[in-house]
Amino acid sequence: MGTAILTGISGQDGSYLAEQLREDGHRVVGLLREGRTPCVVLDSVEYAEWDFMDVSALTALLSKLRPSEFYNFAAFSTGAGMYDDPVGIGELNGIAVARMLQAVLGADVTIRFCQASSSEMFGDPVTSPQDELTPFRPCSPYAAAKLFAHAVVQGYRARHGVFACSAILYNHESPRRGRAFVTRKIADAVARIRAGVDHELRLGNLDAKRDWGYAPDYVRALRLMLAHQDADDYVVATGQLHSVREFCELAFSHAGLDYRDWVRENTTDLRQDRRGPIVGDATKARRILGWRPSTDFGALVRLMVDASIASLANKGSMS
Ligand SMILES: C[C@H]1O[C@H](OP(=O)(O)OP(=O)(O)OC[C@H]2O[C@@H](n3cnc4c(=O)[nH]c(N)nc43)[C@H](O)[C@@H]2O)[C@@H](O)[C@@H](O)C1=O
DSSP, X not given: OOEEEEESTTSHHHHHHHHHHHHTTOEEEEEEETTOOOSSOOTTOEEEEEOTTOHHHHHHHHHHHOOSEEEEOOOOOOGGGGGSOHHHHIIIIIIHHHHHHHHHHHHOTTOEEEEEXXXXXXXXXXXXXXXXXXXXXXXXXXXXXXXXHHHHHXXXXXXXXXXXXXXXXOOEEOTTSOTTSHHHHHHHHHHHHHTTSOOOEEESOTTOEEOOEEHHHHHXXXXXXXXXXXXXXXXXXXXXXXEHHHHHHHHHHHTTXXXXXXXXXXXXGOOOOOOOOOOBXXXXXXXXXXXXOSSOHHHHXXXXXXXXXXXXXXXXXXX
């Protein structure tokens, strides 16, 4: 088995992918931005520091490590922050991807590259569900930077013959999701309310809807993309739309609670989210890669709540 390079290894996607690759016998090298420490520290994963402004240093690193695969998850991604720091987002989520592909080209054109693109690129979508041919209408610096990266991936594939793919990832969740995201916020709140630690949960728009899948399923799709004979772009989604309210209903009832007793809509967390439904059509991934999500919405909600309850109990027993 070969060496795989991962950026963004400290987030949920990178950590799940690293685990799956390790299980299959790959050597995994996580690239950490200088001065960073990984949130999820994984045994048997090596780490290297990475300056995302420096193409020649990355070219030298790739020439030394000779990876067969390179997955890029490095990005600012916090929902509410999609509008903050357009310069930083443009640099890391957008231009850095051009630098990575330039380094691949300089080091070894046979390295297979996978970019984590985002359903946010559809912005206020012209049609629903969206597939690989739906036009993009980005509504935030985050989405614009991801779209720049997406176009760069297609350019290096078409013009330079790099095996470069983009996965247009819809929301994907897990117990490793950052606490700023709504699913983790709800799951943690259920655990804390159940334990009597908290007494309410303040959320933004309860009627906002998303196509939510399970993160380990989504990283499995990325691996299938790089294992396929042809490089291409794929929508990775469940095709099911659910509201924040439905997530709350299921999450609280899983803990024997009624969300209406505990959840308050809070205008300070409200985002201007009056957009058409962002829901994906993953027919192409199913047809060409044989990819299917393993975990449906109900199972996802339950496993996240169970993990938050276990984590809180664990903290309690350690204090
Ligand atoms: C595909 C896309 O997926 C993620 O971005 P996101 O969809 O913004 O994720 P989120 O969990 O912050 O919001 C989901 C929905 O939930 C609504 N919502 C209501 N009340 C609260 C609330 O209290 N907090 C938050 N965070 N959201 C709330 C909020 O308005 C939105 O409609 C990233 O991975 C991103 O990197 C990415 O690419």
